[in-house]
Amino acid sequence: MPSNVYKKRLKLQLIIILSIAVMSCGVPSVPTALSSLLERETIRVGTVYGAGTYYNGANGPQGFEYELLAGFADYLGVTLDLYPFYSYEVMLEQLEEGNLDIVATGDAVTPSLEERFAYGPAYQYVKQQLVFQAGAKKPDDISALDAPIIAVAGSSQEYMLSQLLDKDYATSSGPTSNLITTEDSDSEELLQQVANSNITYTVADSNRLALQRRRYPNLAVALTLDERMPMAWAMPLTQDDSIKAALIEYFGTVHESGWFTVLEEKYFGHIRQFDYVDSRAFNYAAETDLPQFKNLFEKYAGDLDWRLLAAMSYQESHWEPDAVSHTGVRGMMMLTLDTASDWDVNDRTDPEQSIRGGSRYFASLLSRIPARISEPDRTWMAMAAYNIGMGHLEDARVLTERQGSNPDLWVDVKRRLPQLKQKKYYRTTRYGYARGDEALQYVENIRRYYDSLMWLDEQGKI
Template sequence: MIRQKLITIITLVMLLCACDMQQQQSQLSQIKTQNKIRVGTLAGASNYYQAVQGEQGFEYELAQAFAEHLGVELEMVPFFNLTDMFSRLDSGDLDIIASGLTYDSMRSQYYRFGPTYRTISQKLVYKQGRVRPRDFDDLTGNLTVLAKSSHSLALQQVKQTYPDLNWNETEDLDEEELLQAVIDGEIDYTLADSHTLSLFRRYHPNLSIGFSVTRNDPIAWLMRKDNDDSLYALVVPFFGEVKQNNQLYVLEEKYFGHVRQFNYVNTLAYIEAIKKTLPKYQPWFEQYAGSLDWRLLAALSYQESMWNPRAKSPTGVRGIMMLTRATAKQVGVTNRLEPEQNIKGGAEYLAKLVKRIPARIPQPDRTWLALAAYNIGWGHVNDARIITQQQGASPDKWADVKKRLPLLIKKRYYRKTKYGYSRGDVAVKYVDNIRRYYDALVWLDENNAMKKIEPISEPNTVPTTINDTNKSNTNDPT
């Protein structure tokens, strides 16, 4: 009898210890056991979104890299307001928040911040046409920001200097919707992070910056603040690794490298051309794109000629895709001023360049390299790739080659190359421009903001001279 009671007691003790051990299991152990890390983010172009090719976004790709670092699957959980997202983190339903949030001393009392991996600034924005405000004393209307956001926290700090400052906060709109509300005249002012604003102004150039509210705000991931350091202990070396191996820079370049500079007049003219000029040629871009995205082909054409079929350059490059005589002959174009022929020939030539890129190079890098080759020739692009490899970087990543292309104008570099001097610096701007045009077209197209019409008769245009000092090697088949 005593023995049976003793066995029962020992069994109960063992069960209690097992339960206690389960309760004491670290956050990292739980992630490993579930084979899944749950990462929360605000849905949007700079964090996470669903595209035709699947999940995309800077924070998504960074979180995916961390999941691979841990050897587990990623579950990205999109949110539409901060309150819900922080509530889920507090309850343990999320492991990390990766949403481009800035470090704040008030937040740091309740949450643990990871290492800084980017910096942004907060801008006060308004619609072009209003009087530009230079500081908060100049505001003459409604200022609305996201509730519980970094913008709200920044305004709370600003109010100490401007005690009469008032603003509204909303959870019903996200950051891009607030920007759209400014465009639509529903609100007068809002605050936006610099990277979100850069992406948004590609297709809404009428959004203007009044002044910077903050500068160089550090961006970091957030975790629960408790006694469990197991996950944090791996976040820190992960960011050290992605900075060291250039992975962070490559992501920055992919999502933000081509939108850092903004030209109001150029963007406004482009949006106007999409409405008035593109519909005349869109059916041909679609018809002859083949394996290419017709919107990429159209963006390339706008960079080349601003969709003017009679454009020409002093070096003899002509037409809506700006083909040289040699390239036109190569792709069967007999009349470069005939837009359908020119578009067909330009599409065929670009497709050849894409195929010429080594098969091991993935998208979108192979497309950006092909665009650079369309501008200065594959030979010069390959010279830049060789320099890239010699300097210890990857010749297969556009972000790395982009850094070395400008070296082709320097004698100490180009004299050692096979094809010599080239305006590689211009090729970088050329590709960045096309990427901006392409992004805008994709957004407008996928949001049903473009009106398609049937091809019409040739517009009454006169030849336009294009200053193409950068085109000495355009369409170079080398």
């Protein structure tokens, strides 16, 4: 959900909007959808379960769509009543019957859906991609596949495929066999089934695919079927435009405030790039090498999540106790001689000493990040400092502020890190040249490894 600063901005914006409406139009004699919602002090929202939409995590409800919805409820000053569904069509029927105010499917908008529902503003655009298993024969044409495509019933993928395949629902002849729909699996499960060789093809949007490829690196893109499909929230077609107007103002405000960019960065910023070889190697190492060190990471993690510490160690050394870099740093946490001395590490190649020293050093960096910076930004900045030093991190934050952005947001600071190796910028900084692009990649890699470790841990694989 938004930080307190963003919440205050959103609520102030709403007060101004409603005040203008009252002054210009007077109190409406006929209640609008928005006024009815505000009067009952709740907004009823439907969504579907998924990593990118809504799920119950270790720290409570999570998901990109969930946080956007919670932000909208805060914006209106009402309680969020969230109803998760397993079926697209059942959820949409509930919207049509007036039992829901908004539906956030995390799915793209299609022309057929626009005939049934009203939509708020598009807040993201996704690609629709035909997915198969890496190593299998890559198809060249969707109309000449050697196996059917499995898609979720009622999804944007079903609509798009039916159009591409010229599917005739009234007959069972023709290209019908090229598309099979199901209500027993969601899009994420279908991707898992492709990865496990249970099915040959499915179609997924680029957001869901990016999330799942960290877990199943053998997922590959055969064809991009649509380059740009909008994502938006649906409302009843017969409803007046008052809630739609509030949505337009809300999304305008969260974009202007920068909160939408922060949220998008949180869920998708570190997974847009994909490395098949690295992902497979990491998952294999997590299941084979990590177990012998897991107890040490747990023992010395302190207030940190041990899986985050383990992810850092993999980025540093690939969990190799004798690892050494060209700069002379050594061990599982790649400590310099000076850092090792500061944290009582006598043998940098001893796994326990290295993990203990690295954990304490990282905790010290974390404590030096200004208290006003909230999580997870504090952690990502401390991580960058672990790689290039606190001084260079501060240089990047200074550059961020000079350029009119927020030095307390990772999404803004990370864009300035590569400038630390550009003479135009580093000659104006206190600590000079640094390989800031490497620090950025360092943090993004660890975030991906951390995501994978959390999932592997939940699956009982580590």
